[in-house]
Amino acid sequence: MKVLLTILLALLGAPLMAKPPLIFAAASLQESMNAAADAWAARGHERPVISFAGSSTLARQIAAGAPADVFVSADEEWMDDVAKKGLIRPGTRNSFLTNRLVLIAPADSTQRLRIARNFPLLRALGDGKLAMADTEAVPAGKYGKAALTALGVWSGIAPHVARADNVRAALLLVDRGAALLGIVYATDARAAPGVRVVGVFPAHSHPPITYPIALVAASQNREAEGFRRFLLSSAGRAIFTRYGFGTR
Numbered sequence: 714m715k716v717l718l719t720i721l722l723a724l725l726g727a728p729l730m731a732k733p734p735l736i737f738a739a740a741s742l743q744e745s746m747n748a749a750a751d752a753w754a755a756r757g758h759e760r761p762v763i764s765f766a767g768s769s770t771l772a773r774q775i776a777a778g779a780p781a782d783v784f785v786s787a788d789e790e791w792m793d794d795v796a797k798k799g800l801i802r803p804g805t806r807n808s809f810l811t812n813r814l815v816l817i818a819p820a821d822s823t824q825r826l827r828i829a830r831n832f833p834l835l836r837a838l839g840d841g842k843l844a845m846a847d848t849e850a851v852p853a854g855k856y857g858k859a860a861l862t863a864l865g866v867w868s869g870i871a872p873h874v875a876r877a878d879n880v881r882a883a884l885l886l887v888d889r890g891a892a893l894l895g896i897v898y899a900t901d902a903r904a905a906p907g908v909r910v911v912g913v914f915p916a917h918s919h920p921p922i923t924y925p926i927a928l929v930a931a932s933q934n935r936e937a938e939g940f941r942r943f944l945l946s947s948a949g950r951a952i953f954t955r956y957g958f959g960t961r
Contacts (some may be wrong), residue, residue: 719855733759734937735780737771738920739787739924740852740879741812741898745956746785752952761940767879767917775929777799782937785944787812787880787898788852792925795844801927805938809945810924811959813899814914817887818955820907824894828912831865834894835873842875844886852922853880857896861917866887884908898922900957 738746743765755762763770764781767855773790776798784801789808796800809915811813816834818824823916826837846854853874861867875892877883880901887895888907902910928941943949950960 729735729757731936732934734761734782734932734940736761736763736780736783736785737775737929738765738785739768739771739852740881741787741901742785743881744904745900745953745958746961748939748956749859749944749952751895752767752948753872755939756943758936759888765881767846769847769852769912770879781929782932782933782934783926784856784929786852787922788855788920789923790855791852792833792927795929796927799911802930802932803942804826807927807945808923808925809950809961810953811923811961812924812957813916814842814853814860814922815824815897815902816911816914816917817884817897817902818893818911818948819887819890820909822893822909822911824911826911829864833865833867834861835934838870838873838893838921841844841873842886842891843870843873844875844877844883844892844895845875846880846883846897846900847876847878848874851879853883853896853898856919856922859920860896860914864914865920892914903957924958 724871738761744762750761768786768791773796775795845857848858878896883895884894884897884901888905
């Protein structure tokens with residue numbers, strides 16, 4: 714009886730662990746966001762649960778009532794979309810990361826291209842496919858389409874695009890040799906040893922690539938705001954810098 718009483722008193726006196734926040738994060742953030750979650754947990758917090766997908770998919774899920782606590786988008790438009798619907802907490806939106814757009818090929822490819830106006834992308838592709846995230850919805854795909862349009866080659870290349878659900882799926886098509894070339898973020902290319910960068914798209918050829926973060930309005934999680942602030946801190950930004958992102 715005394716042992717049972719001791720156990721009950723210990724349980725009553727033990728601090729209750731806070732429920733981990735659910736983070737909806739753009740697919741291109743996989744390695745960096747997991748590293749940030751590990752760092753947060755190392756500080757004595759419950760490790761956040763992270764759901765990765767295309768920003769368009771995540772924004773639609775939030776609009777449908779998914780119980781996310783924090784949303785990190787790979788572009789401003791999808792954050793604008795949820796903001797207009799009143800789905801993010803006012804005053805918690807910050808654009809804190811940047812990225813670059815690159816053309817990739819399998820690591821054993823001998824392709825060489827200089828990306829400029831009217832560059833011979835179609836000739837380089839031959840009978841192969843160009844892997845891209847969905848060009849109408851997913852940020853990486855939209856940035857890619859904007860760049861190819863600005864450079865004057867989109868109309869010729871459009872029929873040869875292999876569209877993927879998100880940027881990591883496009884990366885995988887090239888990594889596995891299912892596509893001859895692909896357009897992804899520079900940070901994605903760094904994460905896949907099976908691909909190499911053929912060229913970097915000029916920054917002026919597409920809208921600036923920025924990643925906004927915000928607390929979801931319906932969130933009741935006590936840890937969510939703390940984790941958001943950690944990601945925006947110098948320690949959090951240093952993690953993303955280590956994985957190749959720019960910070961703002």
